[in-house]
Amino acid sequence: MFPVTSEHRRGNNPLTGQASNECDPACAKQARGDKGGSVPDSPLRNGAHLILLLAALLAGIAIFLVVRQAVIPEGFGLYGHYRAGALKDNRMKPVSFAGREVCAGCHFDPDEALRAGKHGKISCETCHGPQSAHAADPASGVPAKPNAQGLCRRCHESDAAKPAHFPQVASVSHSGGAACNSCHEPHKPGFAKIAGERSGKK
């Protein structure tokens, strides 16, 4: 910070020390030598101005900080340009699909049966719907049995847009409206159950 002297007021450039043409060097010398420090243009008076200015600046900064504190939520910017707590908020949502391992922990037989057949990779809750509430407390309710007819057709009804390698049937000609699970075991849809009874009706 440059000290404020009467030179400033008289138009001296503080950087170069050169007097501007408002006051020639002689006049500047005179001002310094003869009148320096005396009233009416006392450097103290200007110091007061500066202090006022400084105070205003500090007050401004303080107000800015207070408002900033109030407006910007906690943890903002900790990991990036967002509120760090938002990560946790997103993690705290409840889970509806418990996952196959959980079901298999209690329902050993369906899991075994499933693994042995072509439906082996399908998760229980794909057909039975989200059951985390039931898994957490089986006494809370027994899941409804899925409606096999609609269920099977949704995946297996012939559709030109399905990949050709996927097993599909035109249910009308395939079963003539009979329930799919009257011939196929949902958990093990292969033909073991029907092989003896029927001879390859498509």
Added chain:
Amino acid sequence: MKDLSRRQLFEKAGRFLILSNAAAAALNSAEPNPYSTADHWWGMTIDIDQCIGCGNCAAACQAENKVPEEFHRTWIERYQVQGDDYQHPQVESPHGGREGFTPLPESAAKSFYVPKLCNHCATSPCVQVCPVGATFESPDGVVLVDESYCVGCRYCVQACPYGTRFIHPEKQVADKCTLCYHRITQGLTTACAEACPTGARKLADLKDPKDPVHEFLRTNTIQVLKPQMATGSKVYYKNLDGAVR
């Protein structure tokens, strides 16, 4: 106050950063199950050859995330391409495919299903336009929304090149696929992948050297949606048709 040299300033800033990181780490380990965002980089793989359009993914997403009726965080489109008319494919997605599709009879058209969702872009346009920092890319690569901070201005809905965002009709904030962040951070897969009967869609952790995604990307023909937009999409499609927009 004592003057700081530039060097001292850097030293102090460095120390501050290290300390705040340590605080963050402590915070992480205080959570119910330790999960380190630094160890993961999430994405998804979609195998068009496996998708049968059953709609279980879209239905599961709705059930898991309480997605309001007629809004979709993920949905399935059925494409029909007539002959060489790649410019004008016929695309349909009734209820986002949640209830499946009416079977399509054999015809001259080429037809296939394309599941869609947020692409969890590494340099996402939606994040860039958010004026308040309410949508962001998490350190583990998932684009999330801060519901309590979103002002519902809809800039991100406009900015998303994939149309994956909407304004939640009740909450009036931006809503989108979170890649089931609440599930994947506790070792579960996403609801859509859980419900997919054929393994057409799979959660992928690109930072896990043992994840099959690396083999998948290396050995197949892979495409992302709208590659020309350089969004850094992390949803990788296998054998995606050129007609798909």
